Amino acid sequence: MTRWFRQPPPRGVLLTLLAAGLAACFVIEQFGLVDDYVRFVLITLGINIILCVSLNLVNGWMGEFSVGHAGFMALGAYLSACVSVKWLAWGDPLWMFPLAVIGGGLMAGAVGFLLGLLSFKTRGDYLAIITLAFLMIVKSGLENIPYVGGARGFLGIGNHTTLLWTAIWTALTLWAIRNLVYSRFGRGIVAVREDEIAANAMGVDTRKAKLAAFVVSSFFGGVAGALFAHQLQFINPGVFDIVKSTEILVMVYLGGVGSLAGSILGATVFTFLSQVLQPLGTWRMVILPLILVLLMLFRPRGIMGMREFPWFVPRREFPAKEDKK
């Protein structure tokens, strides 16, 4: 993958920024420095970044086309809500909430494993149709389970998604996916996308690489869903429909396929645009897709497509200093 610069960032900058960011989140929250609306938008931004970068793993780096990401979100949202409202309601949110989020992620990851198995035989348009079917099954399934409120929805979820938790999970997601992408598995899925025959001839196990990508992608989709549920405090199956999936797709293809920086950029632009365009009402959903159409015409891989901001690239990936010119 091509990068902007040849130079790695100065040592420790990213860690310092991260620590400062987390501290800022904590302080803002503790002393109520921002109003509820700004806080809500910032949390939405974090959740959107998680959604965007995790879908990017499958749709960008791997080059498949999944439209089922909202389904994984739903699984994570509902399972975490069950944990925090029904199963471990007595627990202190300090340890109970992370457990609920991880539980939601694991649930989504397990189902993602099954969907990954299907991806061996089907790909391209066919995989898109299968993920669409998966999305409909999840939504209809949840509507028919009275235990989680059926079509009326799941009420009374605690407001546990703080700014700090969102920031922690966002950083964790970016870190984990970066590590995966710059490992043999990440190179494997990119190689499969570039030329599957050559990749196989070089010993890349397509199945293993695809399974890993699907499981990780859906796990973090579930994590985002869990955070989402505890932000809104009320979820119903109708929220996790094809429109939600489409929103995530817009973020991915806006920011850029196969790029961490692109995922952050896409999620940020999308989050703020949808807030700014709020007064336009339903016209919002005309303008956002229109932007996508223009983007596909002039920049089909997104703003940062296949390029990376050097700060997100592990240090070992850069040429050594003493390299001859």
Next chain:
Amino acid sequence: MNPLLEVRGVTMRFGGLVAVSDLSFEVTPGHAHGIIGPNGAGKTTAFNIITGLYTPTAGDVLFRGESIAGQRPSNIARRGIARTFQNIRLFRDLTVLDNVRVAHDAHARYSWPGAMVQLPSARRAEKETIAICLDMLEKFGLGDVAYERAGDLPYGSQRRLEIARAMALQPQLLLLDEPAAGMNSAETLKLVEFLGWLRDHFSVTMLLIEHHMQLVMTFCDRITVLDFGKTIAEGTAAEVRSNPKVIEAYLGPEDGHE
């Protein structure tokens, strides 16, 4: 010596078309073995069967005495058979280094959860891989372009990179599909030199398809000649050259010319 690769009575049918019929030959360890034959003789099909892209309709392929026919290509690759392609198939959008790394990764042991949380073992393996692959590129004269996009390299370098990538798999058998394609005779002469270096330096057994007669005759220890999916001759360069069947396959029957 036991053969490294044995192709035993392999037949490949595509619908009504018989691409390869009852093909048998053996590759001795350490040899450079050439496969020649007119266009459409089934040479590339034979390669695709050996590397697992096709499952033969009949017959078997043995590598180091074990049957590999019909196994997944990635498995066969990791067992020690690497290949290049007739029309270069690099990962064009990846860097030169990453192209080689993908192949070397086949032998890395760390798991994906381990990679995700950056276990020390995974980090160490990554650093080792980079060092080994940079070294490999240096040997192939591609050290200076390690961080360039593979698709941006000139044609000759792309051919070399494809061989470097195959060698990063640490194979015992290297399959080269027309390595001299698109080269003039001066470049071909250089290629012969390069292939000799490759064989001596990595002590790898080679099986190569080539149209360039001069290359095959000077470089290969043993030659199998195919026509219409069948073996029509096998032997050393001198033996094959004087075989009337070979002359006929290449030049047509004698009376057809006069």
